[in-house]
Amino acid sequence: MIRDILMYMDRTYVTTTRKTHVHELGLNLWRDNIVHSSKIQTRLLNTLLDLVHKERTGEVIDRLLMRNVIKMFMDLGESVCQVDFEKPFLEASAEFYKVKSQEFIESCDCGEYLKKAEKPLNEEVERVAHYLDAKSEEKITSVVEREMITNHMQRLVHMENSGLVNMLLNDRYEDLAxxxxxxxxxxxxxxxxxxxxxxxxxxxxxxxxxxxxxxxxxxxxxxxxxxxxxxxxxxxxxxxxxxxxxxxxxxxxxxxxxxxxxxxxxxxxxxxxxxxxxxxxxxxxxxxxxxxxxxxxxxxxxxxxxxxxxxxxxxxxxxxxxxxxxxxxxxxxxxxxxxxxxxxxxxSNSKPILPCNLPAEVSVLCEKFRSYYLGTHTGRRLSWQTNMGTADIKAVFGKAQRHELNVSNFQMCVLMLFNNSDRLSYKEIEQATEIPSSDLKRCLQSMAFVKGKNVFKKVPMSKDIGEEDSFVVNEKFTGKFYKVKIGTVVAQKETEPEKQETRHRVEEDRKPQIEAAIVRIMKARRVLDHNNIIAEVTKQLQSRFLANPTEIKKRIESLIERDFLERNSTDRKLYRYLA
Known part of the structure; x- marks a missing residue:
């Protein structure tokens, strides 16, 4: 009203003489005589903080009144609002949530605590929307985050029987989110x-x-x-x-x-x-x-x-x-x-061929097919995977019990030996067939120990096969059907010797790959030091295997011996490619 009465003066005199405008003078008077009055200032602040505290503890307050008072502070200027309300408000909030968080952390498990921490964050955002300055949202949420989360972060994730590990073990998706x-x-x-x-x-x-x-x-x-x-x-x-x-x-x-x-x-x-x-x-x-x-x-x-x-x-x-x-x-x-x-x-490559002496009857047929195949095709190699495939063998047990046995190639080789012998030791079978020991034992186990498939008897009777054990044809063997399929005991895992053999083959296959990588790198770089060669070779081969630096060094030495590389005469860690 005063500004309206003095409008002409405010627009002319005040503007030309660059004096303070009437409205601002009024606000300054209000600030100095009312808001900053010794009888009002502390009481007003305590009342506001008390109302906020009551709302935080669940009581209903007059939000419109709060909004008008906060707006008054904002009208008096940002500095007044910050000093007279915002700063004490944030300090009081920090103390409030410090106490609350300590109370919760002592009485709740991790999941419950997180729920209780989530609630005040949402409430403070809502409080800002209803009556606080919008600029204070980031400040008050930062206070809540510090007191409720940051200060207890380590304790929460490691909380026994309810922390992060417990949530992961028990698939507590909601708590984890x-x-x-x-x-x-x-x-x-x-x-x-x-x-x-x-x-x-x-x-x-x-x-x-x-x-x-x-x-x-x-x-x-x-x-x-x-x-x-x-x-x-x-x-x-x-x-x-x-x-x-x-x-x-x-x-x-x-x-x-x-x-x-x-x-x-x-x-x-x-x-x-x-x-x-x-x-x-x-x-x-x-x-x-x-x-x-x-x-x-x-x-x-x-x-x-x-x-x-x-x-x-x-x-x-x-x-x-x-x-x-x-x-x-x-x-x-x-x-x-x-x-x-x-x-x-x-x-591009198959498994290496396992040794096995095929029966004479089969070897003759293999040679005939080899001659036919190589005569029909040029530039090819033919090799027999004797450990693969199956064979059908007609067998007579006792006086007249006839069966057709469907067996593996290894089993066929063993069975054919008994056309000329009634009894053979394990050692004799191994020497005659040259089948690898682990495969031969599984082969014999499948024909001696499996009920309904036991075409052999082992002497002495036991489930383990030793070099001195002997095998004889089970003359009393009989099956429900004329055709009998005899499987092979499957080795789910390699034995230790097999494991070592496979590892050796892998290591041998890696050597030319490492050398090829070294040559490719040196062709491009011409001169390179030892550490950089190691790093680049490792990077090139990591899609197939993790190259051992010691093996890379050996391959470098091998290439030097074969005149692919040479060492620098003054720096032995520096290599040069020889074109």
Whole structure:
């Protein structure tokens, strides 16, 4: 009203003489004589803070009155509002939430605490919307975050029986999502969650892959890995909003612990072999693709992909040559996935030929076919995979019991020996056939110990086969059907000698790959020091295996001996490519 009465003066005199405008003079008078009055200032502030406190504790207050008073402070200027209300308000809020958080942390588990911490954050945002300055929202939420989350962050994630690890173990998706949402608001909040998850995942995975009991069954071993992978994928997608940093941490953890077990490549190949031999009951074709996609994820974690390749080629060859695959489409699809991941050369070679002396009758036929094949085709090689394939043998037991036996090639070789002998020792069978010991023992076990298939008797009777044991034809053998199929005892895992042999072959195959990488690098760089060669070779080959620096050094020495490289005369760590 005063401004309206003095409007002309305010527009002319005040403007031309650059005096303070009437409205601002009025506000200054109001500030100095009313708001900053010694009788009013403290009382007004305490009343406002008391009303806020009452609302925080559940009482209903006059929000319109609060809004008008806060607006008055804002009209008096930002500095007045900050000094006379906002600063004391934030200090009182910090004290209030400090007490509350301590009360909650002592009486609640982690999940309950997070719910109680989430509520005041929402309430403070609502409070700002109703009667506080919009600029104060960030400040008050920062206070709540500090007192309710930051100050108790470590205690919350490590809380016994309810912290982050407990939530992960028990699939508490809602609590995990709430923790993620709250912790992302504070500095290093998500880093804390991610670090604890990574540590737990690595410890859990380490126990899983190094436990001898859990490594007895390769199929179950890989199934557990896939189960854990599915579990954490769901947690990351559902509760952590598919955060890429959490996904990377999960991938890094799986890569860490899967490679702690040197047999992981073999087990993953055995898992695939089991699924493609036996099939997956009740699983439709699209789901088979999903399962193999998950297997490929585990495959990507392997540092020794070439080791997997060795086993996969063996198992693939056995499935195809023995006709024991449940789906050729599934085989092709998986090979396409592996070629996409590793390159076209993935299936270029087969398993090395195992020694075996074929019966004379069979050898004659093999030679006839060899002559025909090589005479028809040029530039090809023909080799016999004697450990693969099957044979049908007509046999007579006793006086007149006739059967047709469907057996493996190795079993055929053993059976044919008994056309000329009634009794043979294990040592004699081994010398005559030259079948590898582990394969021969499984072959004999399948024909002597399996009920209904026991065409042999072992002397002495026991389940273990020793070099001095003997075998005789079971003259009393009889079957329900004329045609009897005799399987072979399957070795789910390699024996220690077989394992060492496979590892040796892998190491031998790696040598030319390392040398080829060194030559490629040196051709391009011409001169390079030792450490950089190691780094670049490791990087080039990491998609197939993790190259050992010691082996790289040996390959460099070998290339120097063969005049591909030479050392610098003054610096022995510097190499030069010889064109």
């Amino acid at each position: 709430r923790m993620y949402s709250l912790f992302r608001r504070v500095t290093n909040g998500l880093v804390t969650v991610r670090d604890v998850m990574t540590l737990h995942l690595r410890e859990m995975g380490k126990q899983l892959v190094t436990d001898p009991e859990k490594s007895k069954d390769p199929v179950e071993f890989v199934q557990r890995l896939l189960g854990e992978r599915d579990k954490y994928d769901k947690i990351i997608v559902t509760s952590f909003y598919n955060d890429k940093t959490f996904q990377n941490a999960s991938n890094s953890s799986f890569e860490y612990f899967i490679n702690l077990n040197t047999r992981s490549p073999e087990f993953i190949s055995l898992f695939v072999d089991d699924k493609l031999r036996k099939g997956m009951k009740g699983v439709i074709e699209d789901d088979v693709e999903v399962i193999f996609d998950k297997v490929m994820m585990l495959f990507r974690y392997l540092q020794g992909k070439d080791v997997f390749e060795k086993y996969y080629k063996q198992h693939l060859a056995k499935r195809l040559l023995s006709g024991k695959t449940v789906s050729h489409d599934a085989e092709r699809n998986l090979i396409v996935k592996l070629k996409t991941e590793c390159g076209y050369q993935f299936t």
